[in-house]
Amino acid sequence: MAADNATRQKIIDAMYHLIAEYGYDKASLSKLCDAVGITKPSIYYYFQSKEDILLAVHDAMHIPTESDDGLCATTDAVSYRAQLIALGQRSIASFHDDVERHRVMAEIDLQSTRIPALAAHRASVAQKTSRSYQNVLAHGVKLGALPADLDVETASQFLYVIMAGMSQTVANKDHLDETAIWNWLVNALLLP
Structure with missing residues (x-):
């Protein structure tokens, strides 16, 4: 459970930095996978879509x-x-x-x-x-x-x-x- 939360948080943190650097549209899931060190299917274990990750980023900021x-x-x-x-x-x-x-x-x-x-x-x-x-x-x-x-x-x-x-x-x-x-x-x- 703790590992799941840690990986989920790594995804959110990495997306935050990618959005800051490239913008949301160019912050691809491939770049996100590379930044976190996971595969694309792994992302879908934690989030249903790229949009869901964006919502989680917004939550984390507030x-x-x-x-x-x-x-x-x-x-x-x-x-x-x-x-x-x-x-x-x-x-x-x-x-x-x-x-x-x-x-x-x-x-x-x-x-x-x-x-x-x-x-x-x-x-x-x-x-x-x-x-x-x-x-x-x-x-x-x-x-x-x-x-x-x-x-x-x-x-x-x-x-x-x-x-x-x-x-x-x-x-x-x-x-x-x-x-x-x-x-x-x-x-x-x-x-x-």
Whole structure:
């Protein structure tokens, strides 16, 4: 079982790197087999299709973090605010640190216009991420760290859009100060 999971993860990791280097269309199963050191029939033991591997790559890129657990465990408004700002800053730093991720995300964006299952999957990930933000913001309201009348559902969607946009500005090399934008956003819009 552990070997099966390890091989499955090797396939996902190799496809991630191939997509970053060649794009999805040119990341052939033959190249994938060579990269992992397995045969094509072996790939079909783990995945039904190349599209299924792409969905698994997308899943792996959006593994839920424990950051929201840390924020939801805070017991005072000051710690909550500091952790909320730090969470955004860590996310932004990760956008700058991973050029390969930008290439894969750009390819996923493109392929989601062609592959309905990927478009649906992206929408599902967006909803899960927004719900995670909603839990974090609701806890902040409960602590008094955020305004009592904050519409947490809309604010969580807003945070998702902002983070997605900042990821894109980094990928586009727009030379904006995303960290300053995040800090301003938290202080100006979310704090009481």
